[in-house]
Amino acid sequence: MSGKIFFRGRDLTQLSNQMYRRIRGEEIALIFQDPMTRLNPLMRIQDHFLEEIHAHESVSSTEARTRAREALVSMGIHETRIRNYPHEFSGGMRQRIMIALALVLKPSLLIADEPTTSLDVIVEAQILEILQDLKEAYHMSLLLITHNLGIVAEVCDRVAVLYAGKLVELGSVRDIFHKPLHPYTQGLLASVIHLETKELHSIEGSPPDLIAPPSGCRFHPRCSYAQPICTERIPPLVEFEPGHFAACHFGDKFL
């Protein structure tokens, strides 16, 4: 591993484990696709919250309990259920409990990795609404990791597109959806099946082998615009218009 991760101006990779653990939780919280990776089946919901709060803050247990209750209620789960075990909740409720748990320390950044993939579409929409409200209420930043472009279009302000381990495009959600500069982004958008889809599109070829990634531009074996330079030189990430970056030798062609 190499590189740096800056959070509020500080390089996280340089921190001691102890400092890092403090920031993770108090300032940065994570939620995952499967809530059971975070919830201990043998622990009551309340104890999950208390553990989290006491690990990071020195508050009285009464105060901790009040905060736990508030966090749960803010996710629409009745406080009388706080003594239940994880398996006594539905999938959607568990997901909300996990979000409540991630938010109980009021982090400034929430990283959500496919937070709704295992949920019903209606519950998914409910959770996304909650996340958006929280973003506004707490002025929280959200890093949403997903392959569902519909969700991206609905929730995100800015979008980063990754291909084969590299950032290929970065821009506002409008730039990405209306003026994609990278051929991979273009292919991805074209292959989304939505309600108005009349014809199917797909990106030729198959995802690259990350052990021996293609030379030059990693997308070149599948790119219909590829030129000789693409197999030789790695395209740098260039700002083609204010705030809109792409890593393609011919990005300006699509402006």
Added chain:
Amino acid sequence: MTGPATVVKAEPTDEILRLDDLKVHFPVKMPFVQRLLQRGETVVHAVDGVSFGIRPGEILGLVGESGCGKSTVGRACVRLVKPTAGRIFFDGQDITKLGGEKLRALRRRIQIIFQDPHASLNPAMTIGKAIGHPLRIHSSVFGPQKTGSEEFGEWIRQKVLNAMKEVGLTPEEQLYDKYPGDLSGGQKQRAVMARALILEPNLLVVDEGVSMLDMSVRAKVLELMLDLKRRHKLTYLFITHDLATAKFICDKIAIMYLGRIVEIGPAREIYADPKHPYTKALLQVIPIPDPDRRAKKVLPRGEVPDAVHPPAGCRFHPRCPAVLASCGWEARDFVDFLDEHLSDPKRAGDDETILGPIEDWRAKGLVASLETNPLKVRKAVERTNAVLVEAPVAMKQAVESVSSQNRTVIVRFRSHHQLLQSNVQGRVVECLLYQ
């Protein structure tokens, strides 16, 4: 407990598959103590009175949220689960109770493809062997030569290579001896398709066959399905929770909610103008991949209820935005509402001291009751009435009376209307709004 009645009866047609009031209930596994405490019926009503037909060469989409019973319907069609009640006809023949050799013969004509292509191929078997496997199982009916003979082996090999070509799993000669681990996701799904098609079935049940695939591969598999339908008049039961994909590929569509089909008809018409409130809700939440078309959605409240105790009347009534007084309101709806009320300190005031704790309420059918002390009972009736003022209008209208008896507060609901299926503009809808 009587479920909603089915009035739209099956008429004899050229349908290849017909389900007639199919029910599949599963026993609930629970700890001994809980079983003692919880009396009465404890089965999952996974499928609870489903009827539909599919014509040859048609793709019927079965959609709905997780746990509504889609896979169970699919598995019942190939008789992998036993129907609790109702009948299944295939090509005019009643296959509900088929067994032995006849069932084996049937399995040749109806094939099923499961949710996860990665799990459905044996990693230790070569692709060619896996695809040819069904031929070996059914060799008595299929093989022109004696099993095990050289000709038999060669005959199978040719059939497999043809099937591979058919589904675009090429170069077939080279891929024949590869293992599943050497194949991409899309290739694996093609191999699964080839294996399902090698016995030349008439009906293919595809259970979430493309949901696991990434977008670029998904398109190719869908195209393959359409191609097989065109060339071989293959019929599909296409099970998915992805409504956009279903719209693209299906001729007819059935929307399921908690074990029942709530709307069924031609896909084009239903997508253009959904009638059932649940269908409307589902279509509305499909994200649109266009940031300029963000819109605030009107979401149904809550989640899909437990299929062990489905709601009375219309099963969607606790969440339905268009709900009427006659849709199935019952005691536990009131208790749920009260629970919500009490959990909001701003609204509840001191209601908790008079109407709480919520666990003390009993909900049985149409009657909710709270035993309290004789001094508080009048006050409790008053408070109950006050709380009900804030309840959804339809629920309020469905309350017959709030009364007291000795030390008990009683909230009684009117009984609901019988829910029937109606024909509405070319489709069948199960909703009181259209009755």
